[in-house]
Amino acid sequence: GDAGAHTQVGAPILRITALRKSYGAHEVLKGIDLDVARGEVVAIIGKSGSGKSTLLRCINGLEVFQQGSLIVDGRHLLHDNPKAMRELRQGVGMIFQSFNLFPHLTVGQNVMLAPHLVKRRGRAQNAERARALLARVGLSEKFDAMPDKLSGGQQQRVAIARALAMDPAIMLCDEITSALDPELVGEVLRVVESLADEGMTLLMVTHEMSFARKVADRVIFMHQGLVHEMGPPETIFGAPQTPELRQFLGLMEGSAA
Numbered sequence: 001g002d003a004g005a006h007t008q009v010g011a012p013i014l015r016i017t018a019l020r021k022s023y024g025a026h027e028v029l030k031g032i033d034l035d036v037a038r039g040e041v042v043a044i045i046g047k048s049g050s051g052k053s054t055l056l057r058c059i060n061g062l063e064v065f066q067q068g069s070l071i072v073d074g075r076h077l078l079h080d081n082p083k084a085m086r087e088l089r090q091g092v093g094m095i096f097q098s099f100n101l102f103p104h105l106t107v108g109q110n111v112m113l114a115p116h117l118v119k120r121r122g123r124a125q126n127a128e129r130a131r132a133l134l135a136r137v138g139l140s141e142k143f144d145a146m147p148d149k150l151s152g153g154q155q156q157r158v159a160i161a162r163a164l165a166m167d168p169a170i171m172l173c174d175e176i177t178s179a180l181d182p183e184l185v186g187e188v189l190r191v192v193e194s195l196a197d198e199g200m201t202l203l204m205v206t207h208e209m210s211f212a213r214k215v216a217d218r219v220i221f222m223h224q225g226l227v228h229e230m231g232p233p234e235t236i237f238g239a240p241q242t243p244e245l246r247q248f249l250g251l252m253e254g255s256a257a
């Protein structure tokens with residue numbers, strides 16, 4: 001992404017400090033501290049229920065948190081500021097496991113919707129931009145198609161184009177290949193890898209360990225609501241320090257067979 005006016009050179013694009021989030025009495029995030037540099041690709045791994053998805057939803061302003069602070073691209077967000085949360089959502093793109101395309105709109109209309117709602121630009125200008133974004137995910141010929149005529153992999157690529165339409169400073173990916181047939185996973189991961197190559201800051205929760213190993217600059221292992229271990233992929237996968245990470249990697253190996 002391009003450098004925002006409120007961004008200091010060298011400052012982390014994302015800074016999470018002492019973030020805590022509970023659902024009722026159940027504390028799901030127990031004090032998360034994390035800095036992410038501009039252009040960095042961070043993979044988040046960990047068992048189901050460890051809080052990965054909740055963390056992404058907090059960063060995107062989809063969840064209210066009880067303690068701590070978030071700074072995204074120079075925008076400060078404290079736990080008790082709903083207005084700041086709405087602003088935050090505009091600087092952060094998010095892609096989910098389910099593609100969530102509007103079934104009654106064409107592919108092009110799905111991609112045009114987000115910037116139209118936010119920036120209220122002209123229709124022609126938005127269409128041109130949507131075409132360029134669809135080309136970027138390899139789907140320029142699908143502009144007028146309806147979503148249900150596309151494969152799951154193609155639908156997810158449309159969802160990526162739609163998220164890019166917001167010009168996000170950071171892109172959050174929450175298990176974006178988990179709902180796909182195995183033969184469609186590669187085409188989506190290749191698009192994500194191209195975003196990384198173009199310098200997009202990426203935070204992705206993933207079960208694709210080989211992808212994390214290959215593409216991530218840094219891997220975060222979450223366990224019971226905390227960042228339990230963090231490091232370059234070589235260390236996380238090659239020399240895990242804690243028994244919890246070693247056990248998790250053993251489980252993943254078993255399930256990949």
Ligand code: ADP
Nearest residue numbers: 023026028046047048049050051052053054055
């Ligand atoms: P992960 O993404 O690592 O699988 P989640 O962030 O989805 O973990 O969930 C962490 C914990 O928070 C789980 O115990 C889950 O049951 C709980 N949780 C998630 N969302 C909600 C919710 N909306 N209400 C209550 N509990 C929730």
